Amino acid sequence: MSPSAPASQPWTLSDARTSFFAAAVGGGLLTLAWWQASGTGDLDHQATWSGLGVVATVVLVVGGFSWVSSGRRAVRERRRALFDQLLATELPPDTTAELDAASFVAVAGSKRYHRTDCLLVAGKPVRRLTAARHGSRRPCEMCQPSRVHP
Amino acid sequence: MEMKTFVRANADRVVAMVLSVLGAVLLVAGWFGVSRTGLAAEQIPYLLSGGLGGIALIAIGCTVWLSADLQDEWRRLDSLDERLHQLNAARPRATGDT
Numbered sequence: 001m002s003p004s005a006p007a008s009q010p011w012t013l014s015d016a017r018t019s020f021f022a023a024a025v026g027g028g029l030l031t032l033a034w035w036q037a038s039g040t041g042d043l044d045h046q047a048t049w050s051g052l053g054v055v056a057t058v059v060l061v062v063g064g065f066s067w068v069s070s071g072r073r074a075v076r077e078r079r080r081a082l083f084d085q086l087l088a089t090e091l092p093p094d095t096t097a098e099l100d101a102a103s104f105v106a107v108a109g110s111k112r113y114h115r116t117d118c119l120l121v122a123g124k125p126v127r128r129l130t131a132a133r134h135g136s137r138r139p140c141e142m143c144q145p146s147r148v149h150p
Numbered sequence: 151m152e153m154k155t156f157v158r159a160n161a162d163r164v165v166a167m168v169l170s171v172l173g174a175v176l177l178v179a180g181w182f183g184v185s186r187t188g189l190a191a192e193q194i195p196y197l198l199s200g201g202l203g204g205i206a207l208i209a210i211g212c213t214v215w216l217s218a219d220l221q222d223e224w225r226r227l228d229s230l231d232e233r234l235h236q237l238n239a240a241r242p243r244a245t246g247d248t
Contacts, residue, residue: 008228009221010220010221026206027206030198030202034198034199037194037198038195038198040191043191046195049198050198053202056202056206057209060206061209065213067217068216071220071221074224075223075224075227078224082231082234089234089237119237122230123226123229
């Protein structure tokens with residue numbers, strides 16, 4: 001899964017196959033265990049099938065865990081690749097003379113302030129800052145608003 | 151109408167909730183079944199269907215919920231990727247203008 005041509009979801013076909021197989025085997029074995037254990041009054045026989053039921057549940061849970069962890073891995077790798085790409089991207093020519101302190105924004109609870117067009121705040125609820133209000137905040141390392149108003 | 155829109159927009163989370171609730175119901179039903187009898191041979195089938203079955207359904211529900219979260223995050227990364235490409239595509243023209 002390359003970052004430049006991302007699929008519409010974080011999982012590959014192989015991930016889907018593995019998890020579907022685990023779910024099918026686990027579900028099937030659990031049903032079989034229940035079926036066999038409920039068809040007899042022999043406790044030893046039931047204990048054996050109960051053991052299989054526990055194994056089936058573990059298989060199901062491991063299948064789900066594998067699905068979630070492969071998705072998390074894909075998201076983490078893509079996030080890292082995007083972040084590297086962002087850091088490698090040069091900023092557009094400085095048009096800072098036209099900007100003033102009112103052009104900065106911050107996300108609530110964040111200790112950084114950004115330019116209004118910073119990608120790190122894109123789509124997030126932000127509020128505009130005056131020079132006095134961004135004074136205690138650090139400038140964002142990516143959009144470097146301190147070039148405009150240190 | 152609003153409920154319908156909500157369900158459609160969060161179908162995977164609704165499925166996750168339904169599976170988890172079903173799992174919890176199975177656990178309670180299994181407990182009732184086990185508590186009704188003192189014979190171990192009659193209790194074990196309830197343990198398998200209600201106990202392990204309920205745990206399995208809850209586990210699947212949690213998996214579906216977490217995968218919905220991951221898909222949401224993936225979509226956000228998609229839009230960030232797209233914005234970055236737009237930024238990169240727009241830069242040469244902006245440089246040429248100045």
